[in-house]
Amino acid sequence: MLRPDVRKGVFVLVALAVAGTAIVAAILIGDAPTVFAPVVAAAFALMILLAVGGLLGARIILSPREIVVKWLFVRRRRPRAHVAEAVRATITAPRGAAGESLFLLGPRRDLVIRISGAGYTREDLDRLVDALGVPCRVFDGPVTPGEFAESYPGLLPQAERHPYRIAFAVTGVVCAAVLALVLVSVATAS
Structure with missing residues (x-):
């Protein structure tokens, strides 16, 4: 059984978290309506949850038959x-x-x-x-x-x-x- 490389997965998770935090901070600091901040935060939280699910659930299983x-x-x-x-x-x-x-x-x-x-x-x-x-x-x-x-x-x-x-x-x-x-x-x- 092969599982994804955890280092690659953690890199993706960290990149998503940093990008989401930076965009939400830019919305709150800048002139954009603050109503967009929770929407963007929710979108990035969903992407992070999907990435965690993919990292934990992904695998390749090779058996004698399949x-x-x-x-x-x-x-x-x-x-x-x-x-x-x-x-x-x-x-x-x-x-x-x-x-x-x-x-x-x-x-x-x-x-x-x-x-x-x-x-x-x-x-x-x-x-x-x-x-x-x-x-x-x-x-x-x-x-x-x-x-x-x-x-x-x-x-x-x-x-x-x-x-x-x-x-x-x-x-x-x-x-x-x-x-x-x-x-x-x-x-x-x-």
């Missing part, structure tokens, strides 16, 4: 016999952010399960791959979603392969909704 990946409200169970290959890659996101992922693939290179390496150490992921006893391909350095999709088509969701398209589509829908509301309010006001 692999189970748990995180907060999500539990994915897959038969261990379906895993034929592993792929480790650090996939870059817009603005240079990168996250390591472990893809467990079936015999036809279909995705059995994807494990985010964000909460786990590299050593933990190495032990998991060793325990699975399947061949593992490791990309040398960070790769873009497009580069990864060339080698392993269909493993990444559309939102990860084309984040700007999704952002522009959402922005377009929001702008159209706002425009529709303005037109309806203008038409009903006259």
Whole structure:
């Protein structure tokens, strides 16, 4: 059984607490209405509670029959016999952010399960791959979603392969909704 690295989890918790405290203090000190302070504090408290729940509840369980990946409200169970290959890659996101992922693939290179390496150490992921006893391909350095999709088509969701398209589509829908509301309010006001 693998549990998330506590040091990474504590870092996230401290960062959330510091950010929340700084924003609430800025609201109270600055010109913003003080009614926003409890709203922001509640939002950060909720994020901290979710992060604690994720840190305490997340785990990867490898049994002779199955692999189970748990995180907060999500539990994915897959038969261990379906895993034929592993792929480790650090996939870059817009603005240079990168996250390591472990893809467990079936015999036809279909995705059995994807494990985010964000909460786990590299050593933990190495032990998991060793325990699975399947061949593992490791990309040398960070790769873009497009580069990864060339080698392993269909493993990444559309939102990860084309984040700007999704952002522009959402922005377009929001702008159209706002425009529709303005037109309806203008038409009903006259």
